[in-house]
Amino acid sequence: MPVKTKATPEEKIRIAQLCDSGRLSQGQAAEQMGVSKITIQSWLARYQEQGAVSLALTERNQSYSPDLKLKAVTDYLSGKGSQLVIAAKYGLRSKTQLQRWIKMYNEGRDFGQKKSGGSRMTTSKKTSKEERLTIVKDCLENGYDYTETARKHNVILSRLVDTFSSRILYPMLLLSGNHSIAVA
DSSP: OOOOOOOOHHHHHHHHHHHHHTSSOHHHHHHHHTSOHHHHHHHHHHHHHHOGGGGSOOOSSOOOOHHHHHHHHHHHHTTSSOHHHHHHHTTOSSHHHHHHHHHHHHTTOOSSSOOOSSSOOSSOOOOOHHHHHHHHHHHHHTTSOHHHHHHHHTOOHHHHHHHHHSSSHHHHHHHHTOOOOOOO
8 A cells, every 4th residue: 555645634525425425445445545444434434423524624632521531432332333433423533532531441540520430440350251151141131231230240341342242252152051142
């Protein structure tokens, strides 16, 4: 892939429009612009969520309120979308910022305001395979309420979400001998 200088807002908008209309694949766009496919996906997600204005020039080092940061993190941890989708929803330029906020949240650091409750943890609880299976079953029975399940079992919320979004869940259910649990 050729190295290219930064894309102009007009180029980003044109590429997002072409990809959105199906006239150009994300892979073709990435090659044409000299950027990664994930960059194209980010532009497209922002364009679809907030329109062309989201790809216009923005000032560097934009600041976000603690409330917005918490909402973005909890939306992701509650399974309301991928990091890319949540980043676009909240007007972030990339999912990297959201990843930083998730890390802060899971380390128990706040976003500039005092909060009470929640399921943030400062240490990780080691769990056995049987405990993890119990936690997964409990979460399934409670309608995928990740936050409440994490709080009830004293585990890190993001690890519980990762369990459901990875290849860990299905093998765990197979090993348990319980094939009747439906996985969404």
